[in-house]
Amino acid sequence: MSARQAVHLDGIAALAERYDVFLLDQFGVLHDGQQPYPGAVEALSALKRAGKTVTLISNSGKRAEPNERRLLKLGFEAGSWDHFVSSGEVAWRVFRNMTNLGELRAGTRCLLISRDGDRSAIEGLPLVLTERGENAELVLIAASESDRYDLDHYRGLLGPAAALKIPCFCTNPDRIMLTAIGPRFAAGEIADIYERLGGSVTRIGKPYPAIYEAALALAGNPARGNAICVGDSVEHDIAGGRAAGVATALVKSGILADSGDLTALFQELGAWPDYTLDAFRWR
Structure with missing residues (x-):
């Protein structure tokens, strides 16, 4: 899919009509590390009320539990996501397995x-x-x-x-x-x-396969056509999601805030999103 064919949406409500499994980035999509983006708390809760499976997938070196504590502290509603997969969590489990096998x-x-x-x-x-x-x-x-x-x-x-x-x-x-x-x-x-x-x-982390395999396994290994990865990084979220065989949506907040035409970046990385949004909001 080329950049010209990416469908621009006003909010994720339109995606909820098409997909049942959401792999969501946190930094740059839900919050900036200090506070939620406007409408993000409500949009995340709305996804769960719509019956969607929500797995947060993050390149955080911290394990899942401290990341989830931070989301609650920032004001996100408990129960508004099903699973949290961080690169730190995946790595911790890799090291534990290496220890058990005598490799570490x-x-x-x-x-x-x-x-x-x-x-x-x-x-x-x-x-x-x-x-x-x-x-x-x-x-x-x-x-x-x-x-x-x-x-x-x-x-x-x-x-x-x-x-x-x-x-x-x-x-x-x-x-x-x-x-x-x-x-x-x-x-x-x-x-x-x-x-x-x-x-x-x-x-270890996006865009590499292990973190997507872990996230999709927790989501019940859905049909890839029924899942979408939403993030703010072309290099990590879009390229990684496409390699995992799922649809992708680029949120133009976070590291791409105030960016202009992204065609050159899509071409450089060989990764074009299926959808674009200005922000992670419901409508």
Whole structure:
């Protein structure tokens, strides 16, 4: 589908008439990290009242439960979504399985790059935290504090680990994040730095298949023609949703707020949405 063929909608009520399963991004669609977007709380609740299966799918390096707590704190109605799948949750389960299979040794020293001291990405896992790259046996990039630190901070922190070829996992492939002081570089950009420094990175989250497989499984493995992915990132939500075989809707809020013609971006990434909306609202 080309950009010219994308159907522009005033709200998601029109999508509810066509699809029964919704895979919804949170940052840039439902909220900006500080407050909900106008109409988003009501639209999410309206989807559930319409009998839809709603799975929130997020490139958050945090596990599902702290993400759900934040949504409730922001004012979203309890029960207005069925499942929450974060890249941090998927990664945590991958690490747990690796531990059970003996592929991840208990006591492995982990350099964790997170935000606001969050440790949910490794809670319950037999990892030992280290703050020095040269001591690390595993690097986990779960979040960015780009509103506090610049890229040179992360280059200095990660350089020794990259030089030693320490395995690195990134549980938030987003390259741009919304902060209280505007858009800043996200964990995906830090992962790119690690690679440029000579290390290798395994990325978990959108647009990669594992997170979609987990989300669709929780939704009951619906017929792909009956599901739609809604997000604000062409690179992650639209490309990932299309690769998973579901319809896609691009919300022009979040990182694309105030963007003009997106045709060049669609062409560059080879990903065209089926629908576009100015905001996540009901009508």
